[in-house]
Amino acid sequence: MPGIETYEYDVLVVGAGGAGLRAAIEASNAGVKVGVVCKSLLGKAHTVMAEGGMAAAMANVDERDNWRVHFADTMRGGQYLNNWRMAELHAKEAPSRVKEMEAWGALFDRTPDGRILQRNFGGHRYPRLAHVGDRTGLELIRTLQDHGIHLGMDVHMEHTVVELLMDGERVAGAFAYDRELGRFKAFRAKAVVLATGGIGRSFRVTSNSWEYTGDGHSLAYRAGAVLKDMEFVQFHPTGMVWPHSVAGILVTEGVRGEGGILKNAEGRRFMFDDIPDLYKHQTADNADEGWRYVRGDRQARRPPELLTRDHVARCINREIKAGRGSEHGGVYLDIAWIKEKLPNAEEHIKRKLPSMYHQFEKLAGIDITKEPMEVGPTTHYVMGGVEVDGDSQMSSVPGLFAAGECASGLHGANRLGGNSLSDLLVFGKRAGEHAAAFAREHGAVSLDADAVARVERMTLEPLERNGKGENPYAIQHELQEMMQSHVGIVRHHGEMEDALEGIAHLRERAIHAAPPGNREYNPGWHTALDLRNLLTISEAITRSALSREESRGAHAREDFPEKSAELGKINTAIRRGPDGEMLLEKHAVKPIREDLQAIIDEQQQA
Numbered sequence: 269m270p271g272i273e274t275y276e277y278d279v280l281v282v283g284a285g286g287a288g289l290r291a292a293i294e295a296s297n298a299g300v301k302v303g304v305v306c307k308s309l310l311g312k313a314h315t316v317m318a319e320g321g322m323a324a325a326m327a328n329v330d331e332r333d334n335w336r337v338h339f340a341d342t343m344r345g346g347q348y349l350n351n352w353r354m355a356e357l358h359a360k361e362a363p364s365r366v367k368e369m370e371a372w373g374a375l376f377d378r379t380p381d382g383r384i385l386q387r388n389f390g391g392h393r394y395p396r397l398a399h400v401g402d403r404t405g406l407e408l409i410r411t412l413q414d415h416g417i418h419l420g421m422d423v424h425m426e427h428t429v430v431e432l433l434m435d436g437e438r439v440a441g442a443f444a445y446d447r448e449l450g451r452f453k454a455f456r457a458k459a460v461v462l463a464t465g466g467i468g469r470s471f472r473v474t475s476n477s478w479e480y481t482g483d484g485h486s487l488a489y490r491a492g493a494v495l496k497d498m499e500f501v502q503f504h505p506t507g508m509v510w511p512h513s514v515a516g517i518l519v520t521e522g523v524r525g526e527g528g529i530l531k532n533a534e535g536r537r538f539m540f541d542d543i544p545d546l547y548k549h550q551t552a553d554n555a556d557e558g559w560r561y562v563r564g565d566r567q568a569r570r571p572p573e574l575l576t577r578d579h580v581a582r583c584i585n586r587e588i589k590a591g592r593g594s595e596h597g598g599v600y601l602d603i604a605w606i607k608e609k610l611p612n613a614e615e616h617i618k619r620k621l622p623s624m625y626h627q628f629e630k631l632a633g634i635d636i637t638k639e640p641m642e643v644g645p646t647t648h649y650v651m652g653g654v655e656v657d658g659d660s661q662m663s664s665v666p667g668l669f670a671a672g673e674c675a676s677g678l679h680g681a682n683r684l685g686g687n688s689l690s691d692l693l694v695f696g697k698r699a700g701e702h703a704a705a706f707a708r709e710h711g712a713v714s715l716d717a718d719a720v721a722r723v724e725r726m727t728l729e730p731l732e733r734n735g736k737g738e739n740p741y742a743i744q745h746e747l748q749e750m751m752q753s754h755v756g757i758v759r760h761h762g763e764m765e766d767a768l769e770g771i772a773h774l775r776e777r778a779i780h781a782a783p784p785g786n787r788e789y790n791p792g793w794h795t796a797l798d799l800r801n802l803l804t805i806s807e808a809i810t811r812s813a814l815s816r817e818e819s820r821g822a823h824a825r826e827d828f829p830e831k832s833a834e835l836g837k838i839n840t841a842i843r844r845g846p847d848g849e850m851l852l853e854k855h856a857v858k859p860i861r862e863d864l865q866a867i868i869d870e871q872q873q874a
Contacts, residue, residue: 272452272720275422277303278707279700280442280457282429282484285313286405286692287672287699288463289412294700295461296419300707303422303455305444307464307479310425311413314465314477315692318405319520319623320389321397322689324362328383330566333394335359339864340871342687344546345391345576346651346680347821347831348868349497349839352860353658354678358687358694365693366398374411376400388525388562391576391684393550395564402522402623408689427453429483430797431723432460432491432668433715439491439668440713443723447794450787452724456715458707461661461699462488462670467501467650467805469744469798472752474647475507475518481798482805484674488654489804493663495842496676496855498652498805499812502683502822503757505530505580507646509598514631516646519601519624521685523641524573526620527562528603529555530584531640532592538599539572542583547575559609578682578822581645585757588644598644604637613637645757649688651679651822652812655841661699667706667713671699681821730781730796737782740796747774747802755810760826764814771807778803804850811852812840 279295281288284306295302306313325338339359343350370376370384376398377385386395400407417423426447433441433454441456464484468476489495506519524530532538543551551572552558558571573580584599594600603621607613614637618625621636628634628641653676654663661669672692679687730740747770754767778799783792818832819825841853860868 272454274454276456277301279459279703280455281461283463284310285315285465286408287696289416290693290696291461291671291700292421293416294697295704296421298704300704305424305427305429307428310423311409316406316409318689319402320522321399321404321686323396323686324366324398324690326363328379329386329395336867337393340868341392343868345682345684350680351658351677352864358678361694362690369411372411372415374407389521389685390574397686402520402621430727432487435713438666440715454720458710458713459667459703461703462674463672464674466673468647470751470802470806471647472748473516475504475516482801485653486801486804489844491665493665494655495808496652496655496839498808498842499816500651500681500822502577502649503581503645504648505577505584505645506601506643509642509644510596519643523603527606528601530573531600532587533594534592538587539583543572576682584645594642596642598642600640601643602640604639649683651683652676660702661695669699669703671695730783730793733782735782735784737780738777740781740783740792740799743774743778743799744795751806758824758826759813764810767810771803775803807850808842815840815852
């Protein structure tokens with residue numbers, strides 16, 4: 269393969285966020301040769317933007333917490349479409365993963381007696397999130413990077429994987445390019461772990477960083493893996509809405525966990541207006557009880573601002589559409605009000621929420637200790653992803669594993685805040701462990717020189733048009749606007765049909781996208797290549813959303829506002845057909861084990 273650098277590994281990890289680094293560490297500890305390919309610089313993965321904490325039933329603040337409660341909370345939040353085996357493993361293993369981070373050097377906030385402090389978060393019955401102020405993801409990445417870099421893994425920074433390479437039905441590696449100089453690289457690997465994160469750049473308003481273009485989802489799909497539950501896209505209730513240049517940047521749920529309240533333009537705390545029946549017995553019906561809960565009163569019920577993210581986002585969207593929104597098209601999130609309750613409120617807010625204080629001061633000119641923030645829903649997370657085995661994280665493609673946001677199963681129809689960081693650790697570890705075992709147990713793979721040459725030609729095609737074609741940025745912008753307006757928080761059949769037609773039209777235009785310039789330092793070329801993934805993921809989301817004719821979790825239909833008992837037992841599945849067409853199937857949810865169902869029943873009565 270002339271002109272292409274070739275590397276050989278036992279395990280290749282694509283992505284260097286929490287899941288990717290934890291997988292690489294585990295595989296390296298197993299004694300196999302590990303390579304890591306990451307789209308940005310090491311230490312800059314989007315995981316650093318996760319702020320509030322990682323959920324684990326350690327019972328450091330409330331001894332009533334345990335893995336059974338965490339399991340039941342996760343299943344209820346996911347509307348029981350979760351892979352219950354993954355929910356079980358996650359609830360059981362998350363405390364050990366947090367303690368592991370502590371042993372590796374993570375500096376968590378502490379209780380007065382020196383244990384890891386845990387805070388309240390939406391959908392969790394007890395204070396469960398181990399945290400480092402509101403910079404938990406940054407501390408997680410720092411710790412994993414510092415620990416992992418000494419284990420001998422190779423890291424290829426600022427590289428984009430264009431295609432997975434196959435040896436028959438088995439994955440054999442990946443084709444990638446260096447984003448600075450455009451040089452091509454082929455990686456031969458006995459096992460591949462995808463840990464590429466999410467799909468937020470398919471939408472106009474998102475908390476996601478520039479890397480989140482659905483790469484892992486699309487790579488797996490083209491390799492023959494199944495994508496499951498792609499209709500479930502979580503819109504985090506609180507992103508910045510002003511100024512426009514920073515719209516979508518995340519405002520951590522930790523603000524509400526520390527006592528922040530949501531108000532409309534009339535000054536009314538509107539979350540008390542709509543408390544779902546499933547949560548009424550655990551939710552405060554007055555402001556005083558909600559405040560007592562966030563201050564640790566074990567007899568109080570949690571405030572309605574700490575209901576699940578899907579519900580809070582829809583309530584905010586309702587207020588905005590009814591004309592009760594804030595000046596710039598959001599609602600008000602007020603943490604400054606706690607000065608009525610705490611004599612040292614300003615110091616308390618700065619200590620508990622240092623990043624939020626700095627973010628609003630620098631970006632919006634607002635002092636959150638004195639005035640409310642303007643917030644609104646922002647595309648945040650996709651619950652759907654590569655279908656994997658709950659124990660091993662291997663997909664239906666032999667040797668291809670997935671972990672973190674690009675995998676599906678744990679979260680069902682809606683993710684609870686804080687479950688993402690512990691998800692990365694629990695299943696990143698498992699993916700690395702089983703990928704290493706697969707690499708040891710199976711023979712070497714070979715790369716098809718003709719297949720590599722085809723991918724190389726495809727990668728160069730946008731540049732060969734010498735700028736005589738459409739600007740790829742314009743195509744991406746139109747896609748983002750269309751997904752935001754037609755497949756957003758509340759969906760309708762007609763709009764989604766229009767979106768499918770629009771995606772097909774944009775795909776034809778993308779074939780002729782022509783960024784000017786050459787391979788060196790050319791972000792237009794990168795965008796032209798990203799379009800392939802963005803359009804695939806957008807179609808998968810839209811087709812899955814059209815097929816689910818009900819409202820459940822993060823998927824809300826204006827034309828089907830109620831839940832369907834029948835669809836509550838169905839997962840949607842997307843696979844690539846023999847002629848390249850996208851096929852949708854409906855799979856029955858696997859019956860839950862009797863002992864786990866008993867836990868759910870028991871916790872519903874608690």
